Amino acid sequence: MRISRRRVGAVVQKEWMEFRQSKSILWAMSVLPIILVLGIIGLNATLAQHAGSSPDDLGEIDIPAALSGLSPLAVFLVQLNDQMLVTLLTIAVALPAYIAASSIISEKQTKTLEPLLATPTSTLELLLGKALGAISPAVITTWLAYGLILVGLSVVTIPTVAAYAYRPAWLAAMLLLCPLMALLSVLCGLCISSRVNDPRVAQQIMAFLLLPLIFLGTGTVGGWLYISLPLVLLGVLILAMVDSGLFWLTVWLFRREVILTRWQ
Amino acid sequence: MIHAEGLSKQFITKGQSRLAVDSLTLHIEQGEVFGFLGPNGAGKTTTVRMLCTLIAPSAGQGWVAGYPLGSQNERIRSSIGILTETPGLYAKLSAVENLTFFARLYGVQEVSKQIEKYLSLLGLWEKRQQPVGSFSKGMRQKLAIARALLHEPPILFLDEPTGGLDPESVKVVRQFIQQLRGEGRTIFICTHNLDEADRLCDRIGILQQRLIRIDTPAGLRQSLYGNSVTVRLASVTDKILAQVRSLPFIHAVQQAEQSLTLQVEDPPQNNPELIRALVTAGADIQFVEEHQQSLETVYFNLLAQAREGSRED
Ligand SMILES: Nc1ncnc2c1ncn2[C@@H]1O[C@H](COP(=O)(O)OP(=O)(O)OP(=O)(O)O)[C@@H](O)[C@H]1O
Ligand SMILES: [Mg+2]
Numbered sequence: 001m002r003i004s005r006r007r008v009g010a011v012v013q014k015e016w017m018e019f020r021q022s023k024s025i026l027w028a029m030s031v032l033p034i035i036l037v038l039g040i041i042g043l044n045a046t047l048a049q050h051a052g053s054s055p056d057d058l059g060e061i062d063i064p065a066a067l068s069g070l071s072p073l074a075v076f077l078v079q080l081n082d083q084m085l086v087t088l089l090t091i092a093v094a095l096p097a098y099i100a101a102s103s104i105i106s107e108k109q110t111k112t113l114e115p116l117l118a119t120p121t122s123t124l125e126l127l128l129g130k131a132l133g134a135i136s137p138a139v140i141t142t143w144l145a146y147g148l149i150l151v152g153l154s155v156v157t158i159p160t161v162a163a164y165a166y167r168p169a170w171l172a173a174m175l176l177l178c179p180l181m182a183l184l185s186v187l188c189g190l191c192i193s194s195r196v197n198d199p200r201v202a203q204q205i206m207a208f209l210l211l212p213l214i215f216l217g218t219g220t221v222g223g224w225l226y227i228s229l230p231l232v233l234l235g236v237l238i239l240a241m242v243d244s245g246l247f248w249l250t251v252w253l254f255r256r257e258v259i260l261t262r263w264q
Numbered sequence: 265m266i267h268a269e270g271l272s273k274q275f276i277t278k279g280q281s282r283l284a285v286d287s288l289t290l291h292i293e294q295g296e297v298f299g300f301l302g303p304n305g306a307g308k309t310t311t312v313r314m315l316c317t318l319i320a321p322s323a324g325q326g327w328v329a330g331y332p333l334g335s336q337n338e339r340i341r342s343s344i345g346i347l348t349e350t351p352g353l354y355a356k357l358s359a360v361e362n363l364t365f366f367a368r369l370y371g372v373q374e375v376s377k378q379i380e381k382y383l384s385l386l387g388l389w390e391k392r393q394q395p396v397g398s399f400s401k402g403m404r405q406k407l408a409i410a411r412a413l414l415h416e417p418p419i420l421f422l423d424e425p426t427g428g429l430d431p432e433s434v435k436v437v438r439q440f441i442q443q444l445r446g447e448g449r450t451i452f453i454c455t456h457n458l459d460e461a462d463r464l465c466d467r468i469g470i471l472q473q474r475l476i477r478i479d480t481p482a483g484l485r486q487s488l489y490g491n492s493v494t495v496r497l498a499s500v501t502d503k504i505l506a507q508v509r510s511l512p513f514i515h516a517v518q519q520a521e522q523s524l525t526l527q528v529e530d531p532p533q534n535n536p537e538l539i540r541a542l543v544t545a546g547a548d549i550q551f552v553e554e555h556q557q558s559l560e561t562v563y564f565n566l567l568a569q570a571r572e573g574s575r576e577d
Binding site: 011113 | 344350354369
């Protein structure tokens with residue numbers, strides 16, 4: 001099977017041009033990350049001023065081994081930041097899901113799918129283009145927000161706390177886990193939307209994808225889960241396998257004729 | 265160029281099966297303009313979709329541009345242009361953005377040159393930067409026609425190219441099709457407009473699930489009863505009627521007061537003899553009129569025959 005980069009590129013570019021016109025996507029892409037970036041920097045700036053004092057009431061929660069040498073306040077801040085960064089990752093999952101689910105369905109609704117399928121574009125090229133088109137804005141937004149957070153933290157917070165925000169585990173999570181999670185969500189979106197005609201149904205089903213992240217976020221705050229490099233790499237490995245399997249499933253499920261004719 | 269053998273399509277919805285196209289066999293030569301006529305639900309769009317590899321036939325085989333349906337679909341898609349029943353354009357994108365996207369998918373080399381060529385030909389160049397959502401129906405239709413041609417396909421499928429357009433746009437589109445025909449392209453047009461089919465097409469196929477008839481427009485007009493001639497007489501007598509009926513080239517006689525409408529096999533050749541026979545029988549001829557059957561009459565008659573035929577089955 002030959003993949004034409006030109007055609008995949010054309011699909012990606014077209015998706016981008018359509019987002020540019022879509023207010024809801026632009027809002028979701030900018031507002032959520034901005035709130036997170038401001039929240040995380042603001043909280044650190046406020047709390048880091050009490051670095052001298054050692055509030056005893058923070059000693060109640062579990063402290064992961066990796067943080068054992070830190071002051072209770074620093075532990076609290078690292079855990080807070082970890083939780084915020086997990087939340088940042090949810091953007092990378094939720095946004096592509098939204099985009100991908102609407103993508104195929106809106107092509108069905110506006111009847112653009114028929115002339116599109118009449119071009120020599122293969123199913124693989126089409127889905128690859130749609131997937132990359134939906135992932136890229138989310139991943140780039142996430143990276144941008146992460147960059148801003150790192151810059152902000154290095155200015156406002158305790159240096160050791162700031163360093164924890166770019167420890168290898170987080171770098172790996174942002175660089176590898178984030179695109180893979182975005183891909184997972186996009187693939188679920190494409191898979192579902194080629195079968196379902198209502199974008200809302202597709203979006204609701206995909207809310208389930210957020211469950212593991214909520215678990216991760218709760219664990220971080222609770223102190224019983226620490227985001228370590230092995231944990232992230234394990235996640236990367238699992239996701240890479242799930243993603244590639246799901247990609248072929250999506251291509252296989254995408255029956256051009258059924259998608260075209262079931263929609264009346 | 266386009267060849268179909270026993271092509272059929274059966275749709276199954278909610279456990280009910282419905283035969284949309286029944287064993288269609290047809291051959292269309294390169295450079296031919298073929299008109300596909302038939303009432304709503306006759307299976308025209310379904311046929312076009314099968315030939316454009318958008319849906320797979322349930323039975324039968326087909327070749328488009330020399331490639332077989334099914335195994336060489338991507339090759340076929342590169343060789344054809346299609347105007348779908350609904351234009352299907354991205355409303356948020358401008359005319360140029362829409363065309364650029366499709367030009368790249370078709371692998372067009374000189375994208376902007378091709379876009380300029382077809383937008384200008386169809387009178388949309390001035391509007392090229394406007395979002396298609398703001399376009400009128402006619403403008404969208406023209407843009408969709410431009411899209412079908414960007415990659416200069418040798419074969420073009422047009423599903424109701426002038427449906428729902430105002431007379432002026434209809435004229436523009438028809439002139440444009442005439443021009444394309446001059447370029448030697450094979451054009452397959454689905455239409456409800458008999459006049460359009462008559463004027464534009466080399467051959468016409470009439471479909472009602474099955475292909476009822478396929479012929480040139482002139483052949484179709486003659487096919488049913490030949491041409492008819494109406495003769496007005498001072499009075500019609502039994503002797504005149506008997507005389508006329510005895511002529512071998514008269515296929516049908518219809519009498520209405522003083523006039524006789526006769527189906528004559530070959531009017532230019534047979535009329536002189538007909539008139540001599542009438543005069544011999546004592547007729548006083550006042551007027552002789554030829555009237556060709558309209559394609560519309562032929563169309564309705566053929567469909568009525570087909571319905572009766574299927575009732576008898
Ligand atoms: N996706 C589909 N699922 C089920 N039945 C279908 C489908 N598409 C078409 N049909 C049926 O097939 C038959 C032929 O439809 P088709 O659209 O080909 O007709 P048409 O000749 O193009 O009609 P029109 O002049 O209205 O465009 C109709 O009875 C229609 O109901
Ligand atoms: Mg139709």
